[in-house]
Amino acid sequence: MTRDDLFNINAGIVKGLCEAIAKHCPKALVNMISNPVNSTVPIAAEIFKKAGTYDPKRLFGVTTLDVVRAKTFYAGKAMVPVAEVNVPVVGGHAGITILPLFSQATPKANLSDEELTALTKRTQDGGTEVVEAKAGKGSATLSMAYAGAIFADACLKGLNGVPDVIECSFVQSTVTELPFFASKVRLGKNGVEEVLGLGPLSDYEKEGLEKLKPELLSSIEKGIKFATQ
Numbered sequence: 001m002t003r004d005d006l007f008n009i010n011a012g013i014v015k016g017l018c019e020a021i022a023k024h025c026p027k028a029l030v031n032m033i034s035n036p037v038n039s040t041v042p043i044a045a046e047i048f049k050k051a052g053t054y055d056p057k058r059l060f061g062v063t064t065l066d067v068v069r070a071k072t073f074y075a076g077k078a079m080v081p082v083a084e085v086n087v088p089v090v091g092g093h094a095g096i097t098i099l100p101l102f103s104q105a106t107p108k109a110n111l112s113d114e115e116l117t118a119l120t121k122r123t124q125d126g127g128t129e130v131v132e133a134k135a136g137k138g139s140a141t142l143s144m145a146y147a148g149a150i151f152a153d154a155c156l157k158g159l160n161g162v163p164d165v166i167e168c169s170f171v172q173s174t175v176t177e178l179p180f181f182a183s184k185v186r187l188g189k190n191g192v193e194e195v196l197g198l199g200p201l202s203d204y205e206k207e208g209l210e211k212l213k214p215e216l217l218s219s220i221e222k223g224i225k226f227a228t229q
């Protein structure tokens with residue numbers, strides 16, 4: 001089962017939950033974990049728009065697990081402590097739409113193009129690997145909980161005025177021509193303080209960025225269509 005196969009079940013669940021959020025806690029920061037995130041975030045935006053409560057600063061697709069995976073796999077290859085690693089992951093949260101920017105990874109490591117390609121693929125397929133291994137018994141439950149906790153904690157730090165809280169997230173965006181996109185986001189008292197740009201990309205990452213756009217756009221449009229029809 002892919003994240004997209006989950007659309008038929010989860011789109012309706014997300015719609016119902018978002019209608020309830022709009023009614024009962026319209027000012028909440030919404031951290032959307034339910035898949036396919038590339039579609040469920042646009043669904044949520046449309047439901048909130050219908051209810052007159054949409055605030056793009058308060059709606060987040062949780063892509064932290066992609067960052068956790070990118071950091072873990074990079075640390076293993078670069079032989080550096082994972083706690084010291086930083087890797088931005090941009091795009092979306094499914095397959096090739098997940099684009100880890102290993103060219104910006106710190107600490108720097110001298111990895112070959114083949115190694116970087118393998119790390120990218122491993123990060124993109126990490127979720128599917130777990131779903132297939134669990135064979136119908138769910139997904140990456142514990143690592144998702146870990147990633148969700150990191151992101152929720154970052155949102156709370158932002159709300160509490162801690163400066164320079166930055167996490168990657170799938171949000172309404174003008175970083176590319178797509179209406180939603182994951183990139184680094186500065187979190188603050190109102191949710192999104194600033195959506196940060198992509199920074200310099202390697203040729204491989206530039207290629208990955210162009211390749212992911214049609215798939216990501218189609219998932220976004222599928223969500224919007226579901227919520228507006």
Ligand SMILES: NC(=O)C1=CN([C@@H]2O[C@H](COP(=O)(O)OP(=O)(O)OC[C@H]3O[C@@H](n4cnc5c(N)ncnc54)[C@H](O)[C@@H]3O)[C@@H](O)[C@H]2O)C=CC1
Nearest residue numbers: 006010013032033034035037062063065138139140141144
């Ligand atoms: N954004 C991310 O990084 C990740 C997202 N996910 C997504 O998180 C979601 C949950 O994954 P798992 O915990 O592995 O699935 P699961 O199948 O183990 O748990 C789903 C839970 O939702 C409950 N549920 C079903 N219908 C409901 C409804 N109408 N209202 C409220 N609750 C309902 C079920 O009873 C069950 O306890 C999935 O959409 C999965 O694809 C999973 C891993 C990572």
Ligand SMILES: O=C([O-])CC(=O)C(=O)O
Nearest residue numbers: 003065127128131139140
């Ligand atoms: O692939 C899935 O359905 C679960 C998921 O999002 C992940 O583990 O990243």
